[in-house]
Amino acid sequence: MTTDLLVIGGGIVGRITAFELAKAGARVILVDAAQNAGSTANAGSLHVQMQSRFIRIYPEHAPNVERALPYYKQAAECWGTLEACLGDMHLVRKGGLMLAESAGQMAFLEEKARREETKGLDVALLDRAELDRVAPWIGPQIVGAELCRDEGKLNPLLANMQLAKACADLGVTCVTDRVEGLVVTADRVSAAGQKGHYRASEVVVAASWGSGALVRTLGIDIPTAPEPLHMNITEACDQRIDHLVQHAERSITLKQFKTGQIVIGGGWPADDHGTDQVPGVRAGSIVGNVALAARLAPPIGALRIIRTWAGMNTTADGASIIGRLPGVQRVVMAVPGDAGYTLAPLVAQMAASIVTGRDPPADPSPYSPARFAA
Amino acid sequence: MTEINFTFDGDGITATDGQSLAAALTGAGRREFRVTAQGSPRGIFCGMGVCQDCLVSVDGTPNRRACMTKAADGMTVETQHAFPELGTDSRLPETPRVRVLTPDVLVIGGGAGGLSATIAARRAGADVVTLDERTVEGGQYYKQSADGSLLDAQQAEGAGLVEDARASGAEIIRGVEIWGAFDGPLVLAERDGAALIIRPRTVIVATGAYERPIIVPGWTLPGVMTTGAAQTLWRSYRTLPGRRIVVCGSGPLNMQVALELADGGAEIALVAETAPSPFLHPLRGARLSIHGPALAWQGLAMLRSLRRRRVPVRNGLRLSAVEEVESGLSVTFRRKSGGTHTVQADSLCMNAGFEPQNEILRLLGARMTYDPAAGHLRCERSETLETSVPGIFAVGDCAGLGGAPAACAEGRIAGRSAAAQSGHGDAYDLFADQRALRRHRRFQKALWQLHDVSPTPVGGLPHDTILCRCEEITVGDALAGYAVTPGHLGTLKRATRVGMGRCQGRYCGPAAARLIVEHTGEALTDRSFFAPRVPVKPVAINAILAAEEALCSDD
Ligand SMILES: Cc1cc2nc3c(=O)[nH]c(=O)nc-3n(C[C@H](O)[C@H](O)[C@H](O)COP(=O)(O)OP(=O)(O)OC[C@H]3O[C@@H](n4cnc5c(N)ncnc54)[C@H](O)[C@@H]3O)c2cc1C
Ligand SMILES: Cc1cc2nc3c(=O)[nH]c(=O)nc-3n(C[C@H](O)[C@H](O)[C@H](O)COP(=O)(O)OP(=O)(O)OC[C@H]3O[C@@H](n4cnc5c(N)ncnc54)[C@H](O)[C@@H]3O)c2cc1C
Ligand code: FES
Numbered sequence: 008m009t010t011d012l013l014v015i016g017g018g019i020v021g022r023i024t025a026f027e028l029a030k031a032g033a034r035v036i037l038v039d040a041a042q043n044a045g046s047t048a049n050a051g052s053l054h055v056q057m058q059s060r061f062i063r064i065y066p067e068h069a070p071n072v073e074r075a076l077p078y079y080k081q082a083a084e085c086w087g088t089l090e091a092c093l094g095d096m097h098l099v100r101k102g103g104l105m106l107a108e109s110a111g112q113m114a115f116l117e118e119k120a121r122r123e124e125t126k127g128l129d130v131a132l133l134d135r136a137e138l139d140r141v142a143p144w145i146g147p148q149i150v151g152a153e154l155c156r157d158e159g160k161l162n163p164l165l166a167n168m169q170l171a172k173a174c175a176d177l178g179v180t181c182v183t184d185r186v187e188g189l190v191v192t193a194d195r196v197s198a199a200g201q202k203g204h205y206r207a208s209e210v211v212v213a214a215s216w217g218s219g220a221l222v223r224t225l226g227i228d229i230p231t232a233p234e235p236l237h238m239n240i241t242e243a244c245d246q247r248i249d250h251l252v253q254h255a256e257r258s259i260t261l262k263q264f265k266t267g268q269i270v271i272g273g274g275w276p277a278d279d280h281g282t283d284q285v286p287g288v289r290a291g292s293i294v295g296n297v298a299l300a301a302r303l304a305p306p307i308g309a310l311r312i313i314r315t316w317a318g319m320n321t322t323a324d325g326a327s328i329i330g331r332l333p334g335v336q337r338v339v340m341a342v343p344g345d346a347g348y349t350l351a352p353l354v355a356q357m358a359a360s361i362v363t364g365r366d367p368p369a370d371p372s373p374y375s376p377a378r379f380a381a
Numbered sequence: 382m383t384e385i386n387f388t389f390d391g392d393g394i395t396a397t398d399g400q401s402l403a404a405a406l407t408g409a410g411r412r413e414f415r416v417t418a419q420g421s422p423r424g425i426f427c428g429m430g431v432c433q434d435c436l437v438s439v440d441g442t443p444n445r446r447a448c449m450t451k452a453a454d455g456m457t458v459e460t461q462h463a464f465p466e467l468g469t470d471s472r473l474p475e476t477p478r479v480r481v482l483t484p485d486v487l488v489i490g491g492g493a494g495g496l497s498a499t500i501a502a503r504r505a506g507a508d509v510v511t512l513d514e515r516t517v518e519g520g521q522y523y524k525q526s527a528d529g530s531l532l533d534a535q536q537a538e539g540a541g542l543v544e545d546a547r548a549s550g551a552e553i554i555r556g557v558e559i560w561g562a563f564d565g566p567l568v569l570a571e572r573d574g575a576a577l578i579i580r581p582r583t584v585i586v587a588t589g590a591y592e593r594p595i596i597v598p599g600w601t602l603p604g605v606m607t608t609g610a611a612q613t614l615w616r617s618y619r620t621l622p623g624r625r626i627v628v629c630g631s632g633p634l635n636m637q638v639a640l641e642l643a644d645g646g647a648e649i650a651l652v653a654e655t656a657p658s659p660f661l662h663p664l665r666g667a668r669l670s671i672h673g674p675a676l677a678w679q680g681l682a683m684l685r686s687l688r689r690r691r692v693p694v695r696n697g698l699r700l701s702a703v704e705e706v707e708s709g710l711s712v713t714f715r716r717k718s719g720g721t722h723t724v725q726a727d728s729l730c731m732n733a734g735f736e737p738q739n740e741i742l743r744l745l746g747a748r749m750t751y752d753p754a755a756g757h758l759r760c761e762r763s764e765t766l767e768t769s770v771p772g773i774f775a776v777g778d779c780a781g782l783g784g785a786p787a788a789c790a791e792g793r794i795a796g797r798s799a800a801a802q803s804g805h806g807d808a809y810d811l812f813a814d815q816r817a818l819r820r821h822r823r824f825q826k827a828l829w830q831l832h833d834v835s836p837t838p839v840g841g842l843p844h845d846t847i848l849c850r851c852e853e854i855t856v857g858d859a860l861a862g863y864a865v866t867p868g869h870l871g872t873l874k875r876a877t878r879v880g881m882g883r884c885q886g887r888y889c890g891p892a893a894a895r896l897i898v899e900h901t902g903e904a905l906t907d908r909s910f911f912a913p914r915v916p917v918k919p920v921a922i923n924a925i926l927a928a929e930e931a932l933c934s935d936d
Contacts, residue, residue, distance in 0.1 A: 041868050047875050146471055164875050171865050171876075183868055242444060242883055242919065243418070245464045267464045285912050290563040290932075293915055298929035301922045306468045308926065309442055311919035313883050316912075 008182070010036045012362065013198060013207035015186050015221065016214035018046035019163070019348060020341050022170035023089075023355035024211050029177035031363045036205055037174065038198065040185035042283055043233075045215055045347060048318020050238060050272040051163045052251050052260050053083045054346040056103060056123055056130065056155035059115075060258040060274045061322075061345055068325025072345065074373070075326060076126040078353065080157045081369060085352035089166075093173050096166040097265040103158030103251035104133075104142060106149050106303060112255035116153040129156040144247060144306045158251050160262045163348060186214075188224035189338065196337040211358050213341040216321040217282065218328075225335050229328060229379045231342060234320045235277035235286035239297055241310040243267030252303065259299050269307055271300045277317030286317035320347070324378075329357045329371045333380035340376045382528060387456035389437075394458075397619075399527030402447035402458060403428065403435050404618035412603040414447055415461035419853050424603035425622075426850070428610025429521070430514060431591045431738075433883035433919065434601075434850060436461040441468075444883075444919075448610070451516060474923050478575040479931035484510040484552075485803035486796070487568060487581035489559060489741060492520015493539075494777025494788035494795075495587030496546040499553065501796025502585070505806030509551035510579065512570060514918075516556045517617045518543045521589055521609060522785035526617050532641075536616065542789075560916035560924070562741045566773065569915075571924035576931045583772045583799040586742050587792065590735035590778035593756070593834065595630055596892055598846045599703030600731070604710055608732035612638045621647045623728030627712050629653040629700050630733040631832040636683050636694070638730065643690045650726045652687065653698035653714055655733070656833035665830045673824035698722060699837070703729055734834030735782045736891060742779065743913035746770050751905045754826075755782050756834060757891070758907060764815065765798035765808065766791055774799050782829075787821035790814045839896040848896075849889035851882020859896060870894050870911060883919050886911045 014025045017039025025037045057076070062069045083100070090096045107113040113132075120130045131154045138145060138152050174181065184200035189210065191197075198205040212218050219231035248263040259273035275296045278287035293315050301308050321342070327350060328342040341358035343350040353369060360367040383398040389411060396405030403425045406414065413422035415436045426432040428448050435447040437458050443465035447458075486502040488495045491513035499511045519525045523539025531537045546553060557577060561569035568579040592607040594600060604623065608630065611622040615638075625648045628639045639652045659665065670677040687694050697717035704711045709727035716722055736757050743749065747768035749758040759781030766774050774795040777788030793814045801808035839848065844857030854877050862877035870893055873879055879893050880886030886893075894909045903909075 041872060047871075143469060144467065144471060146473065164878070168862075168865065168876055175865060181866075241922065243464055244443070244467045247467045288915055290561060290567055290569065290915075293561065294569075294925055294929045294932060297922055297925040301926040302473065305471045305473050308474060308923035309468065309921060311444060311883075311921050312916055312925065313919045314881070314885065315914055315916070 008036055008203060009206045010034045010180070011208055013038065013196070013205050013210040015198060015210060015212050016217065017041065017181065018044040018213065018215055019167060019170065019351040020215070020343055020355050021213035022167070022174055023352055024213055024341055024359050025179045026170060026173050026177065027356055027359035028362060029174065029179050031359070031365070036180045036182060036207070038182045038184050038186055038200060038205055040217065041183050043216070043285065043319040045318055045320045046163060046167055048238065048316060049163050049348045050260055050262070050270050051161050051264070051348065052262060053086060053100070053159040053161065053349045054103070055079045055083050055128060055157040056105060056153065057119060058253065058346070059105070059255055065322060065325055068322070071325040073122065073126070076123060076128060078369060079346065079349060080128060082350045082353040083157055083159060085356070086161060089352055093169040096169060097162035098159060099161070099249070099265070100159030101249045102154050102156040103253060105153045105155070105253045105255055106145065107151050107255045108148050109150065113151050116255050120153050123155070130154065131156070142248070142250065144304050146302050146305050149303070160251050160264070162264055162266070186221060189221060191225065191335055191337050209337045209339065209362055211339045211341050211362060213355070213358070215342060215347070216319050218340065218342050222332060222338070225332065225338065227332055227335065227379060227381065229323070229340070229376065231321045231323055233279065233282060234322060235279045235317050236320050237272065237275040237277045237288060237292035237296060237315065237317050239271040239293060239312050239315045241269040241307065242313050244269070244310055248304070254299070254303065257299060259296065259303065261300050261304060269310065271296055282319070286319065288315050288317055327354050327374040328376050329354055329374040330361055330376055333377045385452060385454040387452055387454065387458055389458045390460055396452045397528065400452050400618045400620070402437060402439070402450045402452045404614050404620040405452040406447060407614060407622060408620045413460070416463060417853055418463040421601065421853070422603050423601060425606050425610055427591060427607050428613045429591060430918070431884060431887055432850065438465060449515070474574070474926070476930065477927040479927065480575065480577050481931065482510050482577065482579045484508045484579070484581050485805060486583050486585060486799045487512070487579055488585045488587060489568070490520065490587035490589055490777070490779070491518060491546070491553060491555070492587060492589050492777060492788065493522050493542070493785040494589070494792040495520065495585070496542045497789040497792025498585045498587060498776055498796035498799070499546045499551045500549045501793045502800040503549035503551045505797050505800035507800035507803055507805040510581070511546070511551055511553045512557040512559060513553070513555050514558055518555065524613060524617050526619065532616060558918055558920065559741065560918055560920040562744045562915070562917065564745070566745065569928050571920060571927065574924060574927065576924065576927035578928065578931050582803040583774065585774040585776060585795050585799050586779055587776045587788070588738040588741060588779040590737050590782060591887065592732045593734040593736050593836070593891070594888055595700045595731045595733045596837070596839070596842065596846060596848065597700050597702050598843055599705070601847050601850050602703055602705055602710065604728045605703055606728065606730060608635050608638045608730040611642060611728070611730045615641055615645050621645055622730065623726065624648060625650050625709070625726045626728050626730060627651045627653065627724055627726040628730045629698070629714070630731045631655040631834050632732060632734060633680060633828065634732050635730070636687065639692060640683055640686055643687070643692055649692040651724050652692060652694045653700070654694070654696045654832070655699050656696060656831060657717060658696040659831050665827065669824070669827040669831065672820070672827045700731065733836070735778060736887070737779045737781055739779050740913050740917045742768060742773070742775055743907070744915065744917070745773050747773060747775065749907040751907070751909070752781055754829065756836060757781065758910065765811070766795040767798065772802060782825070784821060784825050787818055787825065790818040790821060794818070836892065836895060838899055839892050840899050848892060849879045849882060851884050852878045854879045854889070859893065863896070863900065867900070870897055870909060873897060874911070880911055
């Protein structure tokens with residue numbers, strides 16, 4: 008198949024990229040393996056404040072994350088625009104709470120809030136009394152919290168469908184196939200899939216954990232190690248929890264969807280069964296993650312967990328990878344890195360603007376793949 | 382029989398001690414138990430804890446299954462609304478009780494297969510723990526009555542098996558919800574809020590089957606239930622599902638239950654069998670009587686008894702719609718020969734075959750192959766009924782439909798084999814049971830050739846038919862979702878929410894898997910169905926909290 012532009016990877020980044028390119032008038036083919044997309048597994052948190060999980064697990068990446076804070080805020084705002092233009096995604100932006108259980112954790116949040124404020128985030132520190140007013144369901148051991156008003160939540164399944172419909176409406180051709188390698192020649196780029204061959208004048212690689220292996224066929228080494236993560240969901244109850252909820256020290260995100268269901272995640276590990284099998288759920292993750300949620304929000308204890316699942320994330324090197332490959336023509340990268348669902352609209356719009364030559368919504372140069380030049 | 386009293390939405394209900402809430406409410410003429418997010422009433426459907434449509438709130442705890450909860454004096458029971466209020470009590474529950482069990486053999490399921498395995502393994506000297514979700518003993522075929530009375534020879538035979546299992550010295554724990562199974566093996570369960578952590582040497586999975594429904598417009602209406610649900614109401618709780626009943630679908634269970642309900646005093650308006658009359662297939666009938674003369678004879682006797690009670694039995698009728706009318710339900714069938722046939726009743730029982738409860742086996746990684754004749758997955762097993770996962774055995778219907786006599790023989794084989802694997806006995810000389818098993822299997826094969834459990838193509842159903850009961854997704858919604866993001870069952874689920882509800886896709890999953898292959902033309906395999914995931918059944922967050930505390934102190 009031959010087209011103007013090819014997008015590899017049909018997660019949220021690939022779909023928004025294809026949508027933007029088609030909107031600009033290009034003929035677009037989107038090739039997606041339809042396996043283990045983070046976009047179909049994620050928790051729908053719109054993250055803006057620094058996640059303690061990230062700082063703890065990847066301390067070497069923390070400076071990258073801190074530098075990128077205004078970029079997370081801008082991305083969260085992009086979702087509002089997208090929803091207004093494409094239809095309901097159950098987007099709610101009432102802010103995110105990071106809970107502290109000790110004076111030490113509170114001190115950590117104070118320092119974090121101070122640094123985030125200098126980056127332009129809308130943050131506040133709440134003591135227990137203030138917290139009781141906005142979150143009367145918290146456990147007795149919670150001493151206070153940081154509130155980041157820029158944060159929010161949405162239902163990724165709805166957002167994914169809105170983008171799929173928008174792409175279809177603009178005539179994007181969607182193909183289910185796994186691309187095994189790329190070849191760049193003087194006048195075009197070719198992608199060899201398991202089922203077919205795809206040729207275009209340019210390609211956008213939005214294949215998340217699959218991106219590293221793809222560009223390795225062009226001799227460039229980009230780390231996109233797959234990270235299988237665990238999720239839990241409850242049956243529905245009345246709307247009670249407005250905020251995205253996290254913890255100052257421990258791995259957890261907890262939120263309530265508009266369906267009334269409570270989604271519990273936050274980066275607990277799952278078993279990697281290879282990229283063409285779904286990851287396996289670990290006993291330690293369901294038990295540890297859910298028990299932590301029960302302690303932070305005891306009234307949810309009577310609800311039942313109805314399902315767990317696991318999906319593939321990649322944090323890359325802690326920062327997004329956006330832009331042209333060093334020393335290779337016709338290949339543009341679009342990999343969001345950590346909290347990639349939040350970042351997706353901005354990453355996709357920047358990648359699309361690099362292809363179309365239009366003004367990018369933000370300066371992509373800090374995220375250039377040039378940092379991986381051999 | 383002790384009388385007990387409780388309230389339902391403020392009205393006083395009188396029941397007999399031992400009855401499930403579902404039976405007590407049915408006896409009192411109440412059949413709407415919950416209201417869905419879209420405002421539709423629902424009641425009992427499966428009667429065995431699978432469909433999650435019988436939810437009520439009990440003493441303030443939301444989402445309790447009425448069919449699995451014993452009615453108790455003084456209970457406050459309320460209609461379950463779709464969005465129950467989250468309490469405001471921010472205290473953590475008191476530290477619950479915890480038990481850690483490390484038997485040689487863990488038997489999951491206490492039906493025909495599980496009890497037989499329990500007895501065999503225990504007699505070989507193994508230390509055996511047997512867990513069952515229900516509080517009433519005997520599994521499906523041998524289900525006992527809550528008040529201990531015996532209805533017929535089948536129940537008496539079951540009582541004998543239950544007694545032998547009890548006397549064997551195995552620890553049999555009932556009312557246990559198993560929600561997690563992991564490599565190790567590690568099995569996590571709860572009982573009344575307490576956590577059970579089981580680290581057995583070997584596992585025998587004997588979780589049986591649930592019933593395949595007939596998906597048609599109106600199959601979610603209160604008063605429509607599976608044939609087995611009606612049977613449990615009667616056999617275990619001496620409650621009739623209604624006064625005027627239609628039984629439909631395919632297979633011997635329908636006729637048997639129609640007879641039981643008629644003897645119990647119900648008017649059976651019609652027994653509709655999808656397959657053509659067996660007299661049109663004399664060869665198949667002959668094959669049946671060769672492979673199991675006694676059982677074939679039982680079948681004929683059943684038919685005669687129904688005739689004697691003037692119960693109309695019609696072949697070649699396929700259910701096509703159920704509607705609510707003033708007098709109850711209006712049930713419409715399509716005749717094989719063309720035209721329709723409509724009957725009025727106040728309840729409709731349906732059974733169109735069985736689906737194995739193979740979630741635990743699939744979770745543990747046991748290899749499955751699709752059996753087109755039965756329309757479901759079968760678990761690959763060795764001669765000793767060990768699955769592809771060493772130390773994990775499967776017996777009875779959970780491995781693929783086989784019937785109660787086969788389940789018993791399989792239980793005896795697997796019980797001795799698992800015991801031997803954990804160092805007790807030698808499991809030598811299993812020939813007699815293996816021979817019996819081959820005979821039972823031949824009979825089953827011949828039996829099902831007389832019936833028609835082939836599912837109707839989903840694509841051919843009216844578009845407003847509900848496909849996913851829990852999430853209220855219609856056939857039209859599913860087709861529209863498939864059109865936007867074609868792919869596999871997982872893609873369809875994420876596009877439409879098909880299979881995302883509380884029954885975890887047990888009813889819509891097999892149908893949706895077929896909808897996909899109707900489009901792709903690919904063959905069904907293990908991966909065509911929803912991926913098995915914990916929890917095996919919905920489990921309260923507080924029960925997981927209890928398990929965490931147990932695991933932390935155990936490690
Ligand atoms: C369990 C979990 C929870 C998460 N929670 C959140 C959250 O709450 N908030 C947040 O902001 N982020 C969250 N994330 C991260 C977020 O989901 C991802 O970063 C984001 O969805 C990535 O989008 P993507 O489009 O880049 O990639 P993906 O959605 O992963 O899509 C990549 C697609 O490319 C395909 N592909 C790969 N290789 C090839 C190939 N060679 N050829 C063709 N196709 C290929 C894949 O099959 C896949 O469909 C979470 C991730 C996980 C796993
Ligand atoms: C509703 C129904 C009614 C039936 N009635 C008849 C009949 O009248 N006549 C007939 O010939 N055949 C009947 N069958 C078919 C019958 O199931 C089999 O022929 C036979 O009972 C198989 O035995 P088994 O041990 O495999 O399963 P079962 O006897 O069904 O036993 C399985 C046991 O495992 C328990 N269990 C399942 N999952 C779990 C779990 N996760 N944790 C703990 N315990 C669990 C169940 O509660 C049950 O007690 C019926 C089937 C169903 C589903
Ligand atoms: S009727 Fe109770 S769960 Fe199905």
